[in-house]
Amino acid sequence: MKEPNSANTPPNNGGVKRDTTALVKATLKRRYAAEKRFRWYGIIAIAASLAFLAVLITSIFIKGYPAFTHSFVKMNITLDADTLGISESPTDKELRAANFAGVMKKSLRERFPDVKKRGDKKALYQLLSNSGEYQLHDLVKANPALLGQSIDVWLPADDELAAIIKSGSDLSDPSSIVTRMSEQQIGFAKVLSDAGETETRFNKAFFTNGDSREPEQAGIKAALIGSALTLLITFLLSFPIAVAAAIYLEEFAPQNRWTDIVEVNINNLAAVPSIVFGLLGLAVFINYLHLPRSAPVVGGIVLSLMTLPTIIIASRAALKAVPPSIREAGRGLGASDQQVVWHHVLPLAMPGILTGTIIGLAQALGETAPLLMIGMVAFIVDIPQGFTDAATVLPVQVFLWADSPERAFVEKTSAAILVLLVFLILMNAVAVLLRKKFERRW
């Protein structure tokens, strides 16, 4: 096409018969340009999708990573029994009711002796998180000898204060800082930070606390445990049932109408919106069978119904990939149909089945909508202890925090998303490894 040989082209007799080669040549430039453009459309489509993925992950990472650290303020606390309102050797009950907030306020007043007005004092008190009270309580409970002494402790800062310390803002220029704190409070913060009495550390509370209305005390442990319990139920139910269903359909089912219906049904179930499974759970398990609301057991049942089709389809593909010669050899040696399946076909198909199961479970881990229906949106402070305790799961926790008005919850939400994504990546990585390591081409 590149160098058309003009000698071979028929002569142009009077414009009646036009030269095709010339015609093609004339349009060639346009066609090549179109070719190039078409190629670019493809590249642009892929690049745009991947760019979006990158923007999504980076933006969440940037918003989320500050939540993994928290700022602390060094305070000199005098634990005298009078201010605490307890006796010299207090009982546990007295300790629980003790006025730890009082000693914290007192030490703040001592640190800033110039603050006299009531409003100013109130602004001052807002610098510390009230979770410091629990820290002091635990400290005294563990070591009652501290009573009456004056000690240096690092107490957690309030979320607004922590945010400006962590971001490394220029505290001498309050107008440049976006915060809900007043200029006066920023002034306090500057004094503390200049004296080296503030410090930013790893935020352990984020991984050891349940939910809280106070952003600096809110953690994901309750949601993590809830997710683990729910996912365990999902696995225990969906794995054996899905494998059994796949074995039946692939190895034993007769070719008849009923089998056809079951197959079409499974394919359709895989595409039913997840929220409909939530409606099923609400109507059948909560309202009809009276199982407890908000419980991991119900969440697990609903999610396993939802993941069953995924696992069944993957397991069938894995079973189908085992060549018939394996089955014939087994039968030839006198094994029964079931022995062939249990002893030979299933073990060979297991890597594929496990891969499908992990992918199904990863889906279940990220699922939110059906769990909202069965009441797993509760505000959960306590770590769930069993399958019937009220619980929430990680994605629902993300949803709840995303709804909170406090600015500090934005970073908590993003951090929780990061934790969720880490788990999803781990699960998918295991699935990929399994496939790579054990996949067999027959």
Place this chain on the structure above:
Amino acid sequence: MPITTLLLLALCLAFVSFVIGRQKAYAIAGANGGTRALHSLPGHYGLMVGLWCALPALAIIIGWKLFEGPIVSSMLDSSIPQAIHDGGTKVVDLYKNEINNLATTVNIALETDAVKQAAANRLITLRSYSSVALLILTLSVAAIGAALAYRKIKVDTHARPIVERIVHFFLVASASLAILTTVGIVFSVFFESMRFFQEVSIVEFVTGTKWSPQTSIRVDQAGSSGSFGAIPLFLGTLLISAIAMLVAVPFGLMSAIYLAEYASARTRAIVKPLLEILAGIPTVVYGFFAALTVAPLIRKLGENIGLSVSSESALAAGTVMGIMIIPFVSSLSDDVITAVPQAMRDGSAGLGATKSETVRKVVFPAALPGIVGGILLAASRAIGETMIVVMAAGLAANLTINPLEAVTTVTVQIVTLLTGDQEFDSAKTLAAFALGLMLFVTTLMLNIIALRVVRKYREQYD
């Protein structure tokens, strides 16, 4: 005793029976000249005993738990004062609920009267009786089952067929669970919807243009009758799904064409899994991103060119949903495009067509039915998608097709109607099930059509 402990106990018993049964089989075999003398393998005898031990026990536990609640509750009737009984079933239920709370929360001192406390104590006693009775019954049934099976072990007992029949039954039951799930969905959604349509006429629901499901508690309250015209919801769902498809179809399709026709094997191996990450990210993450980043961005862009954009605009939710759906469209189209026989491409190239001409005029028309099927599947996913719209779309049911305004969708309304405390027989909650029915029927039809188209297309080139 908690049910999990009981189940574990039954499982342990079953395992012990398995071991004992197998041992007896070995002993009999030893006396008769080796395992060859037996009809089945020793393990089959063990399994037979184990199953005979576990299955009846499981049946007892499940049956007990199903009927325990109602029976205990009716036994409690005698402890409830006559005055409460006269108040009708609702009052009795409420009273029983209080007793139940009293019986479960041991530590917290609720203020209460003596009658209620007595009833609560009786409830606690009844429950502990029930728990002990269940334990004894389960253990004895398990033991009897195992003993019967144990006695049956002889040289010529057909243990393998027995075990295999039970296993086969389990396999059939598992496969049928999918049907049961569908039936469960249909029944739960359908019956609650029927209750709803007794209160609100189906014509009003399908053709009404005003949606405000707040029903008042008192009759004389302002706006006491909620209106349930679902047209604004359907329109909102369609609008957001349409925006999503406008994003997903061109991007997904072009990615698929590039990956299938142009990309080298190496590029394909890297890009394809990366694109599929988009499908693996939980929807709640997209919702958060749409509400916090994309919506304000679109709003600011609109302000810059002098448009007023709602902060919960359909555009933001739709765009993000479209991006989520890109991998569905691209991987389904990719499968279809690679299934087009190579001979067709070669023929086109032989006639002098460029690659893009081949794709547009030969491959694409050949793959069209499959691609349409894939797009329908993606559309059904968009219609049923919940979290993105719950977080980024509005709650107010505006009847508009302006993508810059806030609209609400069917799924958003289901979530808002059903989260939080509510009575289960008000029209407000039942409306959620009617919406669920619409959602289920729509997506089911889309899926059936799509699956049929895809299947038919596959057969064409197989």
